[in-house]
Amino acid sequence: SAVISQKPSRDICQRGTSLTIQCQVDSQVTMMFWYRQQPGQSLTLIATANQGSEATYESGFVIDKFPISRPNLTFSTLTVSNMSPEDSSIYLCSVGPGNEQFFGPGTRLTVL
Amino acid sequence: QKEVEQNSGPLSVPEGAIASLNCTYSDRGSQSFFWYRQYSGKSPELIMSIYSNGDKEDGRFTAQLNKASQYVSLLIRDSQPSDSATYLCAVNMGDSSYKLIFGSGTRLLVRP
Numbered sequence: 001s002a003v004i005s006q007k008p009s010r011d012i013c014q015r016g017t018s019l020t021i022q023c024q025v026d027s028q029v030t031m032m033f034w035y036r037q038q039p040g041q042s043l044t045l046i047a048t049a050n051q052g053s054e055a056t057y058e059s060g061f062v063i064d065k066f067p068i069s070r071p072n073l074t075f076s077t078l079t080v081s082n083m084s085p086e087d088s089s090i091y092l093c094s095v096g097p098g099n100e101q102f103f104g105p106g107t108r109l110t111v112l
Numbered sequence: 113q114k115e116v117e118q119n120s121g122p123l124s125v126p127e128g129a130i131a132s133l134n135c136t137y138s139d140r141g142s143q144s145f146f147w148y149r150q151y152s153g154k155s156p157e158l159i160m161s162i163y164s165n166g167d168k169e170d171g172r173f174t175a176q177l178n179k180a181s182q183y184v185s186l187l188i189r190d191s192q193p194s195d196s197a198t199y200l201c202a203v204n205m206g207d208s209s210y211k212l213i214f215g216s217g218t219r220l221l222v223r224p
Contacts, residue, residue: 031210042200043156043214058211092155099144099163099210101202103155 002027002095004104012110013083020079021107023093028073030097034066037090037106049076049093083111114139116203118215126223131188133199133218138182141206145177147186148200150217156200160186191222 003026013019023032032049047055047068055068070076080087088111094101115138125131133147144163148156162168162175162184174187184203188195201215 033211042216045211045213048209048211056209090155096210099204100146100158100161101210101212102158106155 001102002029004093004095004102006091006093006104006107008107009105010108010110012112015084015111017083018079018081019083019109020077021091021093021109023076023078023104025074025095029095030073031095031101032070032076033094033096033101034068034076034078035092035094035103037092039088043092046078046091049078080109083109085111087111114203114205114213116201116213116215118199118201118218120216121219122221123218124221124223125191127191127193129191129222131191131195131220131222133186133188133201133220135184135186135201135203135215136182137184137201137203137213139203139206139213140179140182142203143206144204145175145184146202146212147173147175147184148202148214150198150200152197188220191220193222193224196220196222 007022034046035043046061047057049070067079090106092106093104117136147160150156160175162177168175172189176185198217200217202212205211
């Protein structure tokens with residue numbers, strides 16, 4: 001399966017600031033997704049990152065808060081904008097050739 | 113609202129026993145079902161996928177699917193302390209998008 005990396009692995013940020021998380025895959029993949037895992041919770045899909053077009057967001061997530069880029073088939077970024085303590089979570093990208101999805105190591109974000 | 117339900121546990125079993133993890137889902141249109149293992153502080157790891165009614169075996173793991181009852185299970189034979197983790201059930205959204213809905217996870221503890 002593809003090797004997936006994320007940067008940064010963790011960060012501590014001040015409220016009101018923004019953080020951009022990178023997801024890099026070692027091979028071209030069709031599907032790329034961004035998830036959030038809040039403390040003690042399961043995974044919630046934020047959006048599907050579409051190559052060459054705007055991301056598709058799930059209910060409760062908006063582009064102004066979580067802008068996503070996907071310039072090619074191996075790379076995507078998720079920005080968490082105007083952060084508040086409620087944004088403290090693990091953010092994960094996943095990739096799949098189709099049905100099966102494989103996760104990156106995650107970015108642990110703490111907002112003070 | 114499409115949902116995936118799991119007992120949060122913890123499910124405690126002695127080493128060498130069979131661990132049985134269960135999952136129900138609400139969307140009858142779902143066609144793809146997955147089990148992920150998540151160790152504390154790590155990202156989810158895909159361990160089983162199942163698409164047809166019946167059993168699918170892979171080593172010590174057996175996934176069982178009953179679409180009529182909207183029920184998926186994972187059996188772990190000869191449980192080892194290294195199997196102690198949270199097991200997440202994931203179901204596709206029943207459309208062509210490959211998006212997954214995750215259950216809240218069942219924490220498994222295997223006692224030496």
